[in-house]
Amino acid sequence: MASFYGFAPQNPLFLGTAQYPSPAILAEAVKRSGAEIVTVSLRREAAGGAEGQAFWTLIRELGVKVLPNTAGCHTVKEAVTTAQMAREVFGTDWIKLEVIGEDDTLQPDVIALVEAARILSDDGFKVFPYTTEDIVVGGRLLDAGCEVLMPWGAPIGSGRGLNNPYGLRTMRQHFPDIPLVVDAGIGLPSHAAQAMELGYDGILLNTAVAKAGDPAAMAEAFALAIRAGRLAFGAQPIEARDMAAPSTPVMGKAFLA
């Protein structure tokens, strides 16, 4: 069971809270997924507005741990200021650090990411960096104080699954003792299972559940897939081979030709 800054969830699904058809469906999806950690964000609150307060009440009633993000930030300063505001509002030093470098792919600006990660880690934050599968960048993030890495599967919201399974496998092998979470791009439970079969420690997703026709049912499907994938990794899968290998013993077969 992987531990994320000392917290070891039974179910390593990090579920996003955005884009659900209604707050009630969001709550149902969180419950049915069994997720123990949900991601949240910060946005401008109008004077006299109550939307943010209502959302926060809903999340607190679910009794889950929150992981605030810095979504939409493009610079180190923006991300650091957002993280500071999130720490105060949500009462947690966990931060999902996103510094976006390119708007078509929402690819992280890994150079700014490392700098922001260092500033925040030095300030006592527990940083969950949204990064790529680049192992050199991963090493820099660890040097900066991160104890978890969250490489993307594919661009945020694309639902493409694991674009680079080779890169993700390499990352797993390169950092055998670091908790690794595939964050973003997951579309189907099979994608989540694939990541867990590679030995990943958790999955962070939002759109695939929130935009499904039945978000609560999809949330449960993801929970089952993550469990299946993790069990399979622990069970040590066989190596694929090109030629057939008979599974039924040949010895003792009746000679009927």
Add this chain to the structure above:
Amino acid sequence: MTLLLNGAPQDIAAKTLAEALAELGYAGKIVATAVNGEFVPARKRTELKLNDGDRIEVVAPMQGG
């Protein structure tokens, strides 16, 4: 004086950030604040004096991925 509150011009009588939040209807709400791009912790709002043209950001919890 006139401030920029979440990007929109706003006239206020308040002198400090804490007074401004009360005047604008944020009293008792769970919000975080930044002035001119710098985070201002809740405990510092009473001592933070505002100036004409300051950019104030007031944020609250929100759905996120």
